[in-house]
Amino acid sequence: MNEIERKNEIHQRELLATQLEIQQATMQQIGRELHDNIGQKLTLVSLYVQQMLYENKVSEASERIDQVSQIINQSLQDLRSLSKTLTDDNINQKEIVTLIQEEVDNTNSLKKCYISFKHNFKQVDLGFVHKNMLLRITQEFIQNSIKHSNCKNIYITLSTSEETLWELTIHDDGSGFDTSHITSNGIGLTNMKNRAEIIGAQFSLESEKNKGTTLNIILKKQS
Known part of the structure; x- marks a missing residue:
């Protein structure tokens, strides 16, 4: 193996190590986002629905459903935003x-x-x-x-x-x-x-x- 081939091999190894490091950091970010952000929103949705079923107040049902809809829509937006950060397309x-x-x-x-x-x-x-x-x-x-x-x-x-x-x-x-x-x-x-x-x-x-x-x-x- 000549000097150029050796340097190319070292370069490829370093690039792979960096890619693996980035993947690990990304997975940590996913876990935090899912737990702290989207998970909390969906938990709140569940509590709203449980409260609706428990109270069974028809007069407040429309307002509650609207709140649930807003939270779900925001959660979907967060998921789309998160998915973009996980793909090379966001950088490309x-x-x-x-x-x-x-x-x-x-x-x-x-x-x-x-x-x-x-x-x-x-x-x-x-x-x-x-x-x-x-x-x-x-x-x-x-x-x-x-x-x-x-x-x-x-x-x-x-x-x-x-x-x-x-x-x-x-x-x-x-x-x-x-x-x-x-x-x-x-x-x-x-x-x-x-x-x-x-x-x-x-x-x-x-x-x-x-x-x-x-x-x-x-x-x-x-x-």
Whole structure:
């Protein structure tokens, strides 16, 4: 086996490991969504119906049925939304800026911190692997910052130029940390670096206590 074949084999193994990791995270998300969101709605529907049967008040039946119908419709919408996140079609059919903006909007709705997103992309045809890696790295950074840094703001910039296919920069204004202990703090930074390396992107991370953390990933165009 020559050097090129060996590198290709390593690349395929790393890509498979990342895919398996994503699948595991997705299954955990499914469990939480089914239990905490859709399960609660359907439980409420069951309670409404049981109450209707117990009370047997015809005058209130119409209002109760309407409430049940609304809850069921909302549950169906939630199921459709959840199913889209479980398929590759959600990533294949959308531009990377749309995928990141959706993540930003969802996080901002939780009001744990404020995230801004800027880009200069108009129409950039990125393949599934690149879009998937960019999205997962962005999600990982956001989750880490909210969980560990007590940040108030996160700033995301995605740009392209004559020299780069894309450049992703994310900065938070959180507490920062000692980057020499990345492997021991258990916040997924190694995973982000591995994902960047799989697609041949340059990875850099800078952090300083009380000044926040900055992630920069660059994928240069092939000459």
